[in-house]
Amino acid sequence: NAGVTQTPKFQVLKTGQSMTLQCAQDMNHEYMSWYRQDPGMGLRLIHYSVGAGITDQGEVPNGYNVSRSTTEDFPLRLLSAAPSQTSVYFCASRSNFYGYTFGSGTRLTVV
Amino acid sequence: TQLLEQSPQFLSIQEGENLTVYCNSSSVFSSLQWYRQEPGEGPVLLVTVVTGGEVKKLKRLTFQFGDARKDSSLHITAAQPGDTGLYLCAGASRAGGTSYGKLTFGQGTILTVHP
Numbered sequence: 406n407a408g409v410t411q412t413p414k415f416q417v418l419k420t421g422q423s424m425t426l427q428c429a430q431d432m433n434h435e436y437m438s439w440y441r442q443d444p445g446m447g448l449r450l451i452h453y454s455v456g457a458g459i460t461d462q463g464e465v466p467n468g469y470n471v472s473r474s475t476t477e478d479f480p481l482r483l484l485s486a487a488p489s490q491t492s493v494y495f496c497a498s499r500s501n502f503y504g505y506t507f508g509s510g511t512r513l514t515v516v
Numbered sequence: 517t518q519l520l521e522q523s524p525q526f527l528s529i530q531e532g533e534n535l536t537v538y539c540n541s542s543s544v545f546s547s548l549q550w551y552r553q554e555p556g557e558g559p560v561l562l563v564t565v566v567t568g569g570e571v572k573k574l575k576r577l578t579f580q581f582g583d584a585r586k587d588s589s590l591h592i593t594a595a596q597p598g599d600t601g602l603y604l605c606a607g608a609s610r611a612g613g614t615s616y617g618k619l620t621f622g623q624g625t626i627l628t629v630h631p
Contacts, residue, residue, distance in 0.1 A: 409558075438618075445525070447604060447621035448559070463618070495558050497619075505549070505606075505619065507558030 407431050411496050411508035418486040418515045426481040426511050428496030434506075436499045437479040441465065441492040442510075448495065454479055486515045519543070520607055522622030529595055530630050537590040537603055537625045545607035548581050548588040549619070553602040595629045602626050 412427045430437065438453035440463075450463030454473040468490060470482040479498075483490060496508045521540045529535055539548065547566045551559035563572050565581035565588060572579045576599075578591040588605055606619040 440621075445623055447520075447522070447623045448606075448619075449621070450618060453618065497558075504564075505559075505561055507560070509556070509558050 409496055409498055409506050409508035411494075411511050413511060414509070415512050416514070418483075418513065420486060420488060420515060422486050423482070423484050424486065426483075426494055426496075426513075428479045428481065428508060429477050430479075430496075430498040430506070431477065432498065432500060432506065433476060434498035434500045435476065437473070438463070438497050439469070439471065439479070439481045440495045440497065441490075442495060443492050451481065451494075483513075486513075488515045491515045520605055520620055520622040522605055522625055524625060525623060526626050526628075528628045528630070531596055532594050533629075535592050535595055535627070537605075537627075538587070539589065539605035539607075539622050540587045541607060542586065543607070544585050545609070545620075546585075547608045548585070549606045549608065550579055550588070550590055551604040551606060553604060553624075559604055592627075595627075597629045597631050600627055600629050 409430045435456045439451040440448040442448045449465045451469050452471040454460045457473050457476050460471050460473055473479055491514050494511045497505050499505045523538050547564050549564045550562045552562055553559040563579045568583045568585045570581045576593045580589050603625045605622040609618040
């Protein structure tokens with residue numbers, strides 16, 4: 406019973422590099438989302454998806470792209486990493502209005 | 517933009533003491549959730565409150581949703597070192613369109629319970 410799986414757990418990037426943070430869930434959840442967590446800021450919504458083929462922007466979408474080709478996967482792409490994107494990233498999914506399940510996070514450092 | 521103000525930001529207490537964490541907003545939420553997060557892990561859902569005035573208890577934790585569904589509180593009785601962690605409140609958007617179910621998080625409360 407894996408739940409929400411995020412990879413990698415840690416990543417260091419140089420400014421300008423690109424990368425994809427992977428998120429997969431095995432619970433057949435329709436709703437998936439990406440958050441970033443910074444000290445004193447709580448979690449801020451980057452992008453979310455209400456189902457395969459449907460995505461929308463959250464509170465802090467600039468510098469990030471997403472796509473949702475399957476119910477299971479919701480990757481987050483950084484096209485040109487910047488030091489301001491240094492953060493801990495969490496993927497979450499829910500099956501109904503109430504139950505959110507979070508992954509264990511990806512700690513990203515951009516130097 | 518919906519905002520949730522969570523207080524206090526830090527709380528350091530001795531084992532056995534009681535504490536309350538507050539979560540306030542000027543916006544109305546369809547539901548209010550509380551999460552607990554440990555270092556290196558993602559938030560874990562503790563409870564969801566839906567109805568204005570609702571009170572839920574989870575062992576020594578009591579959660580309350582304000583009558584107007586704009587605020588919530590978490591009360592811990594006789595805190596234990598195992599309660600140490602980051603506590604987050606999160607409000608869910610009202611139903612409608614693709615914004616249905618989006619979560620807005622408070623800044624979090626770092627609780628340390630000393631033996």
